[in-house]
Ligand SMILES: Nc1nc2c(ncn2[C@@H]2O[C@H](COP(=O)(O)OP(=O)(O)O)[C@@H](O)[C@H]2O)c(=O)[nH]1
């Protein structure tokens with residue numbers, strides 16, 4: 342049932358428009374720059390390749406991906422498979438899509454409700470906002486949803502989730518500030534199981550009040566979840582702020598090492614030209630991108646589809 346988290350973008354022209362405007366800045370920072378570099382230069386020489394390398398790295402697609410793209414271009418130039426620089430745009434596009442597709446995979450299969458989705462990531466990444474958007478969407482599809490306020494670090498965090506709960510008409514299971522996150526989750530999962538709710542979405546802290554290590558706490562939460570519902574959490578989504586670009590990767594590695602992350606939500610794509618980081622993330626972490634955030638409003642969350650994403654980025 343979790344496979345139907347969102348419909349496909351193809352079926353909804355408004356989603357496609359949203360995607361296009363969401364990647365507008367990245368298109369300017371990446372694709373338009375590539376076009377500038379190659380335009381009016383027929384010959385592919387060392388200078389052109391250097392400029393291309395610089396452009397790709399500046400757009401945050403990552404050093405390893407950039408190196409591989411350039412190797413591929415050089416190989417094809419050497420074998421005379423590439424006639425002129427006009428073909429380079431297509432080659433880069435092809436390679437970026439390949440990286441995203443290689444790391445794509447279907448959502449977890451959940452045979453009996455509730456499907457448990459946990460969101461993790463540092464403070465300010467956009468976890469709570471993403472939960473609100475996701476919950477609204479699921480409810481709109483006629484699914485029952487329960488939210489769990491396991492970010493107990495600040496009172497404001499719980500209240501923020503409650504605001505989303507009110508806005509969407511979805512119940513939020515909470516305890517007081519400072520409560521044990523695993524205990525709040527225990528309550529939420531027990532309630533969801535008893536009521537046969539379709540989805541439980543768990544908000545978590547980016548930082549803890551106690552001296553307990555955050556990663557150890559998240560690990561404990563996962564163990565607790567699986568004791569109540571076997572296989573839960575079905576999806577652990579790491580929320581990353583796209584505006585931090587490459588700097589977010591190191592932090593992402595920490596989470597993926599200890600939190601059993603199954604997918605990425607990349608937020609704030611609307612505000613950055615560093616959207617190319619999506620490629621670096623997929624490649625370096627070997628994880629699929631599940632959703633992208635393109636604004637602060639309730640319907641500003643889009644399902645991620647490699648082909649649609651690349652199409653929108655390279656659209657003429
Ligand atoms: N522009 C933009 N802002 C976002 C997006 N997602 C979240 N935000 C904003 O980022 C800030 C932090 O979000 P929040 O959900 O509180 O992050 P959390 O600490 O991880 O729970 C808020 O002001 C959100 O409105 C997005 O996709 N685009």
Ligand SMILES: [Mg+2]
Pocket residue numbers: 468469470492498501544
């Ligand atoms: Mg939050």
